[in-house]
């Protein structure tokens with residue numbers, strides 16, 4: 214489309230017809246006024262009417278008290294006619310005679326952008342792109358964009374020019390996801406000649422840039438700046454804990470277990486197998502140490518759920534722990550899994566919250582095989598029934614529905630638990646070696662079976678196998 218042609222065309226139209234003799238004339242643009250009032254009640258808001266022509270919208274907005282108005286049109290004649298109609302009131306309006314596809318606007322200049330029956334003339338994709346560049350640049354984040362075009366079933370031409378007709382999806386689709394579609398309205402416009410034209414209006418909120426590209430409902434959990442450093446650190450918290458609790462200065466064991474349930478730790482402590490470790494600078498937990506296979510290992514109990522598990526895992530990593538192994542009870546998802554049985558988690562479905570603070574949204578978080586394989590091998594060698602595979606991590610065990618159980622079983626999940634995805638995401642993001650072993654204790658939908666995670670003696674055997682695996686994993690790492 215050549216700029217002069219557009220201008221010449223519209224000059225000819227307005228030169229030949231009075232304002233109320235054109236097909237788009239309405240005494241008042243009621244739909245536009247209602248949407249503008251919905252966008253802002255602030256009478257000092259900056260509002261631009263793009264391709265305002267000779268319409269009475271500006272008159273009505275002035276009457277409503279809006280005082281920062283701009284009217285843009287490619288036709289000087291149309292602007293002059295409107296100015297003359299307004300008389301003295303025209304002095305309080307900014308007038309721009311320009312083609313919307315080439316005009317230069319300052320950034321974030323407007324709170325509301327209104328366009329009735331202009332965008333649909335842009336049949337050339339380059340013109341539409343130029344238009345969208347301008348609306349994107351000059352409407353403030355948090356501002357609104359109202360676009361009215363011919364709707365589906367509307368005319369194919371207007372004023373002798375071909376148009377594009379839109380439904381709300383296709384019109385919104387032109388603008389991109391930074392324009393959150395708040396509403397759409399269909400209007401049957403009666404022309405001065407007694408015919409009816411179907412119009413479609415989209416009412417969009419302009420998102421902050423950081424929210425661009427998200428779904429129309431922007432859940433904060435899906436929008437974390439995962440590349441940015443945290444302002445609050447485990448180092449800072451542990452330094453406070455060290456001072457206030459006057460903890461010892463001994464180095465932490467290289468291998469530490471997170472015993473999510475805690476019963477095993479209680480038993481180890483009762484038996485004198487595990488003893489408090491005084492150099493653990495933590496406000497929320499006690500660490501115990503125990504000798505396994507000639508290696509001193511740490512164990513922290515009841516770090517249940519992704520947030521708590523990762524809170525403690527962050528502190529363990531900060532304190533120099535090289536391998537963190539979570540030991541959890543879990544519900545059976547794969548019907549063929551023996552009960553009780555062990556699952557070494559190689560991946561976890563991220564149906565929880567914590568992982569999204571570490572990794573961009575994706576369905577799964579994984580555990581590297583140089584961690585899972587030695588663990589599965591040692592456990593098998595100790596006589597346990599072991600499967601390596603995917604688990605489903607949830608934040609809300611009492612919200613596990615039958616449909617979800619079936620779906621995740623079909624997608625290969627063996628068991629459901631509450632930490633793996635969070636810990637794996639933390640491990641991936643922070644470069645920490647992390648593993649999760651699940652003691653599958655029950656069928657989630659129960660079918661009359663008792664909870665059975667196996668005995669505490671078996672628990673100790675599991676820890677011993679994990680310690681052996683840990684040694685081999687850390688030796689592997691040292692050799693690397």
Ligand SMILES: C[S@@+](CC[C@H](N)C(=O)[O-])C[C@H]1O[C@@H](n2cnc3c(N)ncnc32)[C@H](O)[C@@H]1O
Nearest residue numbers: 223237264265266268286287288312313329330
């Ligand atoms: C169908 S009229 C609609 C006028 C007004 N919005 C209304 O609803 O009554 C289209 C208007 O857009 C203007 N226009 C068309 N193409 C334009 C462009 N590329 N840049 C600026 N204005 C344009 C025309 O001059 C005309 O006033």
